Amino acid sequence: MIPLRSDPPPPTADAVVIGGGVNGLSTAYELARRGLRRVVVIEQGYLGSGSTGRCGGGIRQQWTTEANVRMAQESVEIYEELSAELGYQTFFRQGGYLMISENEADRPAMQKAVELQNRCGAPSHFLEPRDCLEIVPQLDITRVRAASFCPKDGTAYPFAVVWGYARAAQRRGVDIRIHTRVTGIRAEGGRIREVVTERGSIATPVIVLAAGPWTKSLAAMVGVQLPNWQERHEIMVSEGIKPCLNPMVISITNGIYFSQSMRGELVGGIGDPDEPHWTDPRDFDTRCQLRFAVRFARALTAIFPPARPLRLMRQWAGMYDMTPDHRPILGGVPDLQGYHHICGFSGHGFMLAPIAARRMAKLITTGQPDDIIDSLRLSRFAEGGIETDHFVVG
């Protein structure tokens, strides 16, 4: 990697991407790959210091809405080749995702979801509880009522993906500035004109807001109102043990998910329905809580008994950028030329970034309509009839 700079950014650019996480860096890389010459990325901290670097690294195709399944499936195809494409080891590994439910009532929904996934080309299948033991023999299936498994789902190391995209973007001329905060965005005559940072301004006709939980406040700078809210989610790693768990296990009942990293650690989290909804970055609070450790430990020891004597080694928190239908918001807005956002992934930005970025870069550089981006446009919320994805857990 070319050493990253924090000195004043260039005065002009063809496009400015705000956010140095997986979505911003992959978008910058894809824009440069499509021939945009002067792309600048502005990151307020270090690369991956926002939501990307806090995430669990899971990549799954098991969703209940077509846009999410198709995007995830295309993302997996990119992830399968990404280490080679970027010339960087991303530690992508397809151990599969085992989704379980403790509710009998979820069986038809899971079967229907599998049908949708298969129709879109994802090789998932429905499982009876006892079949889970063939995939994770140590699982306590006493309370499991339904399950599904997709062997092509997997995990990657979020920081490696970030660094790989950053290096590949740099090789194509992308200028990355870290520890640089955006203080304003100027639009005039219905067009984006300038991004103002604490270290200087950049005149640009194109901006891409890819700042995860900070996107809402950036969009507000040019009068775009996003319906997003932000939530704290916590995660932990255990001490490392010998490889014993191949897939990611995830429960749609209590929201626990856990996998084993290549270093042998269990990595996992659990959602907390009592967490407040935030909309102002000044309220963001990523302190860790004992409450999380206790809730996670209770759920983990119940479903995966071999974890009982293991030690929790480290825990941390990050932010989900949520939307009312738990699906991302992509594209631009009709009356502001040059404005784009790629946000609202509701906890799943890492797995969907490669394809979201590829499709966004195509839209930005060619103007050709994109059916998935169109289905994830901001105006869907005002138009009504939104379709929520029910498999947003963790």
Place this chain on the structure above:
Amino acid sequence: MTNPHECMLCRCEDVTLAEFRAAFKEGFTEFESLKRYTGVGTGFCQGKGCLAEAAVELARLRGVAPAEVSLTNIRPPAATLTFSELAALPLTPLIGDSRPDAGDKPAGKEAR
């Protein structure tokens, strides 16, 4: 002087001094990124045996005083507990949640 290829900076994660220096040269010039790239401080001792040494080395590489190097966030738990032990603890309320029924008992000292 010790051969940097044989000098273990982080014993838990097998990071040598030479590897730490190579990572700096590759562009990982701040502690938060060095930690995630090399693994330094992320092993069983969680940095208790290596963070100070690594900070001194980073200061040397950057040509500044050790006090000017920001360290990585120190995260809970201070001492490790097993999942069985954790599962048996009472549930505390969320940070900032003062409702009387928010947990099994009042919140403990908040950790960053």
